[in-house]
Amino acid sequence: MKLWMVALCLFTFMSCTDIDLDQDFELDTSEVELAVPLFSSQMSIPAIADVSKINGNIEILQDGTIQVNYRGDVVEQSSTQIFPPIPGIFDLPIIDTVQSIQLPANAQDQISRAVIGDTNIDFTFGIDASELVEIEVTLPELSLNGEVFRRTFTIDNRNGDQSTIASGLISIEDHTLLPSNNQLTLRYRAIDEQGQSMILPMATIGFDVFTFNYVEGIFAERTFDIKGDIITIDLFSKWISGGVDFKDPKVTLVVDNSFGMPTKSKVNFLDIITLEGETLNLESSLLSNGIEFEYPSIEEAGSVKETTVIFDKTNSNIQALFSEKAGKVSYDIDALINEGRPQDPGFLTDSSFFRIQVEVNLPIDGKVNDLVLQETTDLDLSSYDEVASMELDHIISNGFPMDMVIQVYFDDATGMELDSLYDNGGLAIDAASLGQDGLVNNSSNIEGTTMIDAIKMETIKNAKSIRVVGRFDTQLYNDPVRLLDIYNLDITMGAKIKLQ
Missing domain, CATH: 2.60.120 (Jelly Rolls)
Structure with a gap:
């Protein structure tokens, strides 16, 4: 029963990698030895480059x-946002039959042509006498399909009950505006019952917010x-x-x-x-x-x-x-x-x-300077006292044109290093060889075994995480290194566990 618990522990121990479940457990009955495949992984640039899928x-x-x-x-x-709509004009007095109306645009912008957007205009007229007055209003600079803006109104105050008239909102959307000096000319003609022209005692014009579908002209620096x-x-x-x-x-x-x-x-x-x-x-x-x-x-x-x-x-x-x-x-x-x-x-x-x-x-075509890549995985061996020693067998194939050093660390719950797997700073692996075309033609391969004795196991049992660190360096080479999608680092590792 305990043999299977150890196997399960080691399976969990390297759960961050792919485990080949097709291999068999082998039990040496004379020495009570358990052979366990730990992991087989292939590292490529897409795995190293932890690129966000969002951006x-x-x-x-x-x-x-x-x-x-x-x-x-x-x-x-x-x-x-850049050219906001022009503020509206409300109840602007019309004091003569011909009047220039200044558009409330930036004084430094000179509008030569515009197509009006969703904008409305309105008029109010009033008289003093009890009479009938016909009014015609034109805006010569404003037209639709070539027709100048023109409206007529009638004030019938002969009974003394209609001294004013309000036009209500009149849409000028899609009208073309051809102002001069950002001014719009208003002309009106008021005719009384005797056919005489008159100046109305009260007249106003108003616009709501000016919006434009198109504006052409000379614009100030902004x-x-x-x-x-x-x-x-x-x-x-x-x-x-x-x-x-x-x-x-x-x-x-x-x-x-x-x-x-x-x-x-x-x-x-x-x-x-x-x-x-x-x-x-x-x-x-x-x-x-x-x-x-x-x-x-x-x-x-x-x-x-x-x-x-x-x-x-x-x-x-x-x-x-x-x-x-x-x-x-x-x-x-x-x-x-x-x-x-x-x-x-x-x-x-x-x-x-x-x-x-x-x-x-x-x-990714340059020089790598003592670059460190690391992965950390949770680990818990504290409940397994039967392990006397362990051999870790590794097969590593380096397909990158960079020298590498690999080390495995065992850390406690605070992230403090308790021990490491390889002596002398880590396991050194030569760079793959390059052909005349500058591409890898042969991977660099190593195989080996690392012993973990009972004393080391006592330390490792207190570890709560395992940290795999890889260092890359191309600074010893004269030319920059090209990293291609076909380059990989293949690592296969298994364990032989001896039980007490």
């Missing part, structure tokens, strides 16, 4: 090189906060020391723009934050000089232009930054509209937008 993915490039990509959230600003984002880089989340000197890391900025006016970026910051919390600034002339965004011409209204900017080792210090175990990429970007170009005509529509996405591209 990251692993891509295999055409040459087989592995690239890890991280994308930030899409940051988008709409036309109403700075808009498009806000920023933080991209979490979890590639290094399992690596507890060392770093990767990436050969060609990149940060890609993609901007979609449907505003029809010159726009330039103002990058307030684009920082790399290490796992230790240190903030490192990305430096590039592209950041200091600003990035000109592509934008549609007036003839291309409704289309979207894309601008892609890549920060790499040729135009920035990004390669040095990503050798420091990056944990996050943090950025904040503003848009500068018409900077230094206030006389260039432009346009916007009700659906215009800026859309910005930042992507981090990390081709």
